[in-house]
Amino acid sequence: xxxxxxxxxxxxxxxxxxxxxxxxxxxxxxxxxxxxxxxxxxxxxxxxxxxxxxxxxxxxxxxxxxxxxxxxxxxxxxxxxxxxxxxxxxxxxxxxxxxxxxxxxxxxxxxxxxxxxxxxxxxxxxxxxxxxxxxxxxxxxxxxxxxxxxxxxxxxxxxxxxxxxxxxxxxxxxxxxxxxxxxxxxxxxxxxxxxxxxxxxxxxxxxxxxxxxxxxxxxxxxxxxxxxxxxxxxxxxxxxxxxxxxxxxxxxxxxxxxxxxxxxxxxxxxxxxxxxxxxxxxxxxxxxxxxxxxxxxxxxxxxxxxxxxxxxxxxxxxxxxxxxxxxxxxxxxxxxxxxxxxxxxxxxxxxxxxxxxxxxxxxxxxxxxxxxxxxxxxxxxxxxxxxxxxxxxxxxxxxxxxxxxxxxxxxxxxxxxxxxxxxxxxxxxxxxxxxxxxxxxxxxxxxxxxxxxxxxxxxxxxxxxxxxxxxxxxxxxxxxxxxxxxxxxxxxxxxxxxxxxxxxxxxxxxxxxxxxxxxxxxxxxxxxxxxxxxxxxxxxxxxxxxxxxxxxxxxxxxxxxxxxxxxxxxxxxx
Amino acid sequence: xxxxxxxxxxxxxxxxxxxxxxxxxxxxxxxxxxxxxxxxxxxxxxxxxxxxxxxxxxxxxxxxxxxxxxxxxxxxxxxxxxxxxxxxxxxxxxxxxxxxxxxxxxxxxxxxxxxxxxxxxxxxxxxxxxxxxxxxxxxxxxxxxxxxxxxxxxxxxxxxxxxxxxxxxxxxxxxxxxxxxxxxxxxxxxxxxx
Ligand SMILES: Cc1ncc(C[n+]2csc(CCOP(=O)(O)OP(=O)(O)O)c2C)c(N)n1
Ligand SMILES: [Mg+2]
Numbered sequence: 001x002x003x004x005x006x007x008x009x010x011x012x013x014x015x016x017x018x019x020x021x022x023x024x025x026x027x028x029x030x031x032x033x034x035x036x037x038x039x040x041x042x043x044x045x046x047x048x049x050x051x052x053x054x055x056x057x058x059x060x061x062x063x064x065x066x067x068x069x070x071x072x073x074x075x076x077x078x079x080x081x082x083x084x085x086x087x088x089x090x091x092x093x094x095x096x097x098x099x100x101x102x103x104x105x106x107x108x109x110x111x112x113x114x115x116x117x118x119x120x121x122x123x124x125x126x127x128x129x130x131x132x133x134x135x136x137x138x139x140x141x142x143x144x145x146x147x148x149x150x151x152x153x154x155x156x157x158x159x160x161x162x163x164x165x166x167x168x169x170x171x172x173x174x175x176x177x178x179x180x181x182x183x184x185x186x187x188x189x190x191x192x193x194x195x196x197x198x199x200x201x202x203x204x205x206x207x208x209x210x211x212x213x214x215x216x217x218x219x220x221x222x223x224x225x226x227x228x229x230x231x232x233x234x235x236x237x238x239x240x241x242x243x244x245x246x247x248x249x250x251x252x253x254x255x256x257x258x259x260x261x262x263x264x265x266x267x268x269x270x271x272x273x274x275x276x277x278x279x280x281x282x283x284x285x286x287x288x289x290x291x292x293x294x295x296x297x298x299x300x301x302x303x304x305x306x307x308x309x310x311x312x313x314x315x316x317x318x319x320x321x322x323x324x325x326x327x328x329x330x331x332x333x334x335x336x337x338x339x340x341x342x343x344x345x346x347x348x349x350x351x352x353x354x355x356x357x358x359x360x361x362x363x364x365x366x367x368x369x370x371x372x373x374x375x376x377x378x379x380x381x382x383x384x385x386x387x388x389x390x391x392x393x394x395x396x397x398x399x400x401x402x403x404x405x406x407x408x409x410x411x412x413x414x415x416x417x418x419x420x421x422x423x424x425x426x427x428x429x430x431x432x433x434x435x436x437x438x439x440x441x442x443x444x445x446x447x448x449x450x451x452x453x454x455x456x457x458x459x460x461x462x463x464x465x466x467x468x469x470x471x472x473x474x475x476x477x478x479x480x481x482x483x484x485x486x487x488x489x490x491x492x493x494x495x496x497x498x499x500x501x502x503x504x505x506x507x508x509x510x511x512x513x514x515x516x517x518x519x520x521x522x523x524x525x526x527x528x529x530x531x532x533x534x535x536x537x538x539x540x541x542x543x544x545x546x547x548x549x550x551x552x553x554x555x556x557x558x559x560x561x562x563x564x565x566x567x568x569x570x571x572x573x574x
Numbered sequence: 575x576x577x578x579x580x581x582x583x584x585x586x587x588x589x590x591x592x593x594x595x596x597x598x599x600x601x602x603x604x605x606x607x608x609x610x611x612x613x614x615x616x617x618x619x620x621x622x623x624x625x626x627x628x629x630x631x632x633x634x635x636x637x638x639x640x641x642x643x644x645x646x647x648x649x650x651x652x653x654x655x656x657x658x659x660x661x662x663x664x665x666x667x668x669x670x671x672x673x674x675x676x677x678x679x680x681x682x683x684x685x686x687x688x689x690x691x692x693x694x695x696x697x698x699x700x701x702x703x704x705x706x707x708x709x710x711x712x713x714x715x716x717x718x719x720x721x722x723x724x725x726x727x728x729x730x731x732x733x734x735x736x737x738x739x740x741x742x743x744x745x746x747x748x749x750x751x752x753x754x755x756x757x758x759x760x761x762x763x764x765x766x767x768x
Contacts, residue, residue, distance in 0.1 A: 117610065118610075118613065121614060122617055125662075125664075126663075126664040129609070146664060178664065180605075180606060180664050180665050180666050180667045181664045303658050303661070304655065304658035304659050304662055307654060307655065
């Protein structure tokens with residue numbers, strides 16, 4: 001069967017099981033947009049290519065399947081660099097297809113030419129420039145294989161216009177042949193045995209769970225391992241929901257804005273079992289003072305993570321779920337060793353005492369008084385289905401959402417952790433809702449973030465994707481304001497936005513959304529109820545919140561986690 | 575002038591003028607012979623802050639693959655981290671770290687040196703001592719060539735400099751693992767029967 005390159009590309013996507021793609025056409029990608037008309041793949045037309053990339057990410061986060069975005073060459077390709085970088089940092093499988101000028105024009109500074117593979121080399125797991133239409137099925141199969149296996153990540157296919165117009169003989173490869181790409185998924189049995197031994201010897205162990213557990217679909221296995229061992233768990237910003245917050249052994253989020261117990265349990269532990277986590281500086285604080293007395297078992301599918309920042313005593317390369325299951329098997333195979341394991345009940349008791357003594361706290365004054373953002377999040381949490389997918393932007397609101405929500409199911413929390421991309425929330429929420437149309441999806445966004453990608457609400461209205469947005473409008477680039485208040489002597493430089501410019505309600509309405517404004521605590525509950533009733537359009541609730549509220553606890557940059565500041569009173573932790 | 579060439583001990587430690595010692599390791603990297611592979615490797619080094627001391631690329635006997643010999647400065651990052659990151663590149667097939675004791679290294683040097691009537695004889699003598707060649711002759715200059723272990727070439731260029739080096743170019747080293755000295759025959763006999 002003869003197909004054009006463009007037809008072969010779309011057919012290849014169909015063969016990969018793609019049901020939806022996010023994109024926006026233009027000159028170089030024009031030939032590929034024609035066969036889309038005849039394809040069962042749903043195409044969602046975005047308003048800015050960055051939106052397409054974040055939608056693909058949101059879709060991938062929510063479903064576990066790779067998200068697909070397609071845009072044209074030049075400026076469209078550069079517009080999607082941010083989502084690629086975001087997906088690279090957070091290990092999100094997305095496949096981005098960019099148009100390119102015809103091969104005979106490459107290198108000539110042709111109209112809308114950009115060196116897309118060059119530009120995106122450092123923010124993709126791999127990229128391809130297709131130069132022969134006969135390669136298309138192979139390249140697509142390889143691209144999806146690379147994006148979804150091993151440590152997942154973004155890939156990009158750069159697709160010149162003449163290749164799209166050329167003819168090829170259709171085929172579909174039965175396997176991929178990549179001699180340099182063979183990710184290892186099974187942990188080494190000797191290392192598993194060493195890990196079990198170390199686990200039983202520890203008196204103050206902590207599971208340090210990262211996003212790798214979610215990528216490995218490893219939540220159930222983790223729950224079983226925690227049940228067997230009784231070891232407390234911290235879930236990083238990327239792993240919220242990987243272990244239920246309601247579980248008595250769940251300590252919540254560690255790190256710069258982690259709660260006292262999660263931070264301190266790691267700091268005082270004698271064994272950290274790092275599962276798909278990567279010792280990010282926002283978790284460790286000053287690295288050489290991080291968990292100084294702890295041995296480390298580090299499990300990761302990416303060998304380069306082992307020893308990158310902290311040298312593990314037991315390194316295990318492998319898929320988190322497979323390794324956790326192997327550890328469980330090894331424990332069950334030796335009941336004597338299990339019986340003789342170190343008693344950790346004192347440790348668990350100590351940790352529980354910290355939890356009671358140092359809970360997260362804020363004060364909502366009289367119901368008519370100024371509205372605290374944490375109060376809004378708690379109210380929202382209690383008024384929506386427990387499996388609601390929460391998607392956040394980047395800033396104070398993100399930290400409060402992560403702190404105050406109760407994540408009891410995996411894949412209910414989607415955010416930009418590694419790159420910290422403002423503007424992530426609205427498009428990622430749209431992608432999540434497209435992937436999981438039966439679930440309630442709430443974006444919790446900041447006023448600064450919202451202004452970066454709000455235009456995608458037009459996409460959501462047009463395509464009838466009824467997401468809901470809780471906009472925490474504190475009139476500031478709040479997180480930056482907080483640093484200026486605390487570390488720059490309250491010298492505020494370029495952080496003031498405005499409470500009412502733009503008028504968010506009018507803006508949301510203009511984009512086809514239902515929208516209302518909430519100015520005090522009394523109105524919070526009724527407004528959320530009203531939003532819950534609306535399912536035919538997106539909803540935006542603007543909450544006018546206290547500008548001066550700060551995120552606590554906080555470990556200032558550059559110091560060790562022993563220096564945790566619990567609250568505005570500046571009380572020193574330990 | 576008495577010159578005696580002391581063969582390099584193959585150490586990865588080179589003397590550096592002001593910063594004490596720089597630690598070098600040699601990586602022999604087998605890659606797919608595709609467009610952009612060198613860019614991926616160079617870019618990985620630059621973005622992760624690793625320093626390349628020298629780099630040589632050439633096709634292998636199998637046209638699908640090329641071999642890149644990279645001498646890395648391991649003061650910039652632990653070698654283990656460098657190799658692990660390199661391995662993540664999809665086009666990288668195999669990485670061997672070449673231990674000086676177990677590898678043969680070779681480099682090529684060409685240099686144009688001042689050699690007027692009075693010094694020409696001395697230059698030629700030096701070139702002969704290093705098993706070099708004279709590949710171009712000018713009125714008051716010679717262009718010379720030498721190959722061999724990098725440390726030998728270090729010595730050679732240092733000695734040449736007393737005549738005045740006009741231009742000097744080195745290729746960076748290429749290296750392969752040393753061959754097995756023991757016969758494999760015994761092992762083979764226990765293999766497949768019949
Ligand atoms: C694209 C981008 N630009 C700048 C920053 C730096 N930054 C981090 S948080 C933040 C403020 C975010 O403001 P807002 O969305 O209002 O959230 P708030 O902190 O007020 O809750 C800024 C500017 C960033 N993370 N991303
Ligand atoms: Mg704000």
